[in-house]
Amino acid sequence: AQTVTQSQPEMSVQEAETVTLSCTYDTSENNYYLFWYKQPPSRQMILVIRQEAYKQQNATENRFSVNFQKAAKSFSLKISDSQLGDTAMYFCAFIETSGSRLTFGEGTQLTVNP
Amino acid sequence: NAGVMQNPRHLVRRRGQEARLRCSPMKGHSHVYWYRQLPEEGLKFMVYLQKENIIDESGMPKERFSAEFPKEGPSILRIQQVVRGDSAAYFCASSPLTSGIEGQYFGPGTRLTVT
Numbered sequence: 001a002q003t004v005t006q007s008q009p010e011m012s013v014q015e016a017e018t019v020t021l022s023c024t025y026d027t028s029e030n031n032y033y034l035f036w037y038k039q040p041p042s043r044q045m046i047l048v049i050r051q052e053a054y055k056q057q058n059a060t061e062n063r064f065s066v067n068f069q070k071a072a073k074s075f076s077l078k079i080s081d082s083q084l085g086d087t088a089m090y091f092c093a094f095i096e097t098s099g100s101r102l103t104f105g106e107g108t109q110l111t112v113n114p
Numbered sequence: 115n116a117g118v119m120q121n122p123r124h125l126v127r128r129r130g131q132e133a134r135l136r137c138s139p140m141k142g143h144s145h146v147y148w149y150r151q152l153p154e155e156g157l158k159f160m161v162y163l164q165k166e167n168i169i170d171e172s173g174m175p176k177e178r179f180s181a182e183f184p185k186e187g188p189s190i191l192r193i194q195q196v197v198r199g200d201s202a203a204y205f206c207a208s209s210p211l212t213s214g215i216e217g218q219y220f221g222p223g224t225r226l227t228v229t
Contacts, residue, residue: 107155
């Protein structure tokens with residue numbers, strides 16, 4: 001069974017600074033996809049970024065980028081130039097290429113301070 | 115393009131009553147997934163459906179819970195004889211492709227409170 005671990009329950013960062021959220025996972029599969037979702041106080045789940053395991057190049061979406069280390073089974077999210085609106089719970093998630101269910105980590109609560 | 119719609123947003127039920135949660139997928143999406151989020155926890159998969167078919171219900175409790183996605187109309191998650199432990203946020207997601215590897219797009223959730 002796949003597991004996803006987020007070891008940082010809470011983090012905080014000053015506005016305009018950079019923060020990195022950690023995620024590790026465990027799988028015996030070789031082909032899979034990884035995601036970061038954001039859940040602001042509204043509770044809406046928002047897809048932030050997606051990474052395909054067979055691609056070595058790290059995904060980037062504006063101020064959000066990932067550091068994907070396949071051998072280490074690590075998938076961290078870097079947020080640059082943090083904004084107050086980035087305050088949210090962030091979930092790392094995994095899906096097998098042949099599967100249908102997303103497996104989520106327990107989340108990291110990020111607070112951006114003015 | 116409207117996103118995933120869920121209603122109601124908040125639902126209060128007394129123990130023993132039935133809860134019906136509705137989900138309309140994004141336009142063009144034919145795959146629907148239901149997840150449950152207990153307080154202070156991540157989302158847990160419950161069931162994956164396509165039109166008129168349940169594809170994977172391995173995360174669904176064996177009793178009292180059922181789901182459907184009829185040919186016409188929204189997907190329904192039904193919880194019979196609710197208990198306090200069913201209090202949670204229930205999220206629906208949809209995807210355009212089998213397995214959702216392109217990403218599953220979530221609705222705003224239904225917060226169920228059992229009193």
